[in-house]
Amino acid sequence: MKRIFIPVLAAAAVLSSCSEWTEAENKDYLPPMRQDDPVAQAAIREFKAGEHMVTMMHVKGSAAEPNRQNQHLTAMPDSVDFFLMSDVDGLHPVVVAEIARVRATKATRTLNVVDYTAIRNVWNAMKEAASGTADEGYYTDEQFASYCRTETEKQLANCIAYGFDGLVVSYLGGADSSAAVPFVEAIDEWHKANPEKLLFFRGYPAYIATIENQTVVSDSDYIIILTEKASASVPISRQVREQLTSGVPSDRVVLEASVPSVADGNDDAQVGATLQVAAQWVMDPKTSSTVKCDKVGLAASNAQDDYFNSPTYKRIREAIAILNPEPENDSENENNDEK
8 A cells, every 4th residue: 555644734733622621620731733724624634535544543422521632523633534432322512513523624534333342241230230139030142132232223323313424343242243143233234224334343353254144344444453462563463364264354454552541550551562563563564464464554442541642642643653654755865875
């Protein structure tokens, strides 16, 4: 894939500001940057329209009005292509408006994460709470299938209700994906009814690909595979290769790595590969041949914590620079050749 650089104006405007804070306890002291420069906005739209390595950020929605800059889509790095949003039930109107705003001004598209694990975890918690009560017998596999279908459809409804550009289907369950059949069937039906919407798959595509007649994996625009605990190139390659089984597209692989948690100690809390290591793996031509796939970008989970670095979103910006480096100056190359 051809690599192009982020335009200077866009890079200079890589962060954007939101409104002034009025409550002292919510004031954000990190420096805001302008988001109303039409020249910079045009430059970033041009960059995204061209051929480049894509970048994605996981972000959290909120039913409450955002009161920190790292909760605002408009304050996130301009050159990120996709925001992957979770926690979207009852999404606040301010966030809904920003979904449309970043699409129009920066060509940044926002997708709704539909998460099987979240559905399963809530069911398991209810089942555990009912243990030893008169309701214990209700929590059967048959009842879970009905519950899973209903909850999946609720999440799917949010995509249209809030103007998302598509879905991220997240499956982090086990190799036996039989319990996830209602989840997959609901998404397949929704996708066929909404073909104009983007569809990404995240997690373990090899497990979902075994479900008969499913098209979620093969129809996905990107296949996002997690580094999990793999922190170096060889184990990352092994992790990706294990998921690229029959029925899983290998020409659209995005690698996901996590920003370490500030609450858990920041750098000391890094799990798996850093964003920089993950970006280097994506750009390394040797890993393409050993894994036999086409790598097209990088996703950052726990991205909101990167806001608190200096400069803001430091790790994500460094990863973007690795993925889309500025080309060397031709005149400099000529001078080097003469030496």
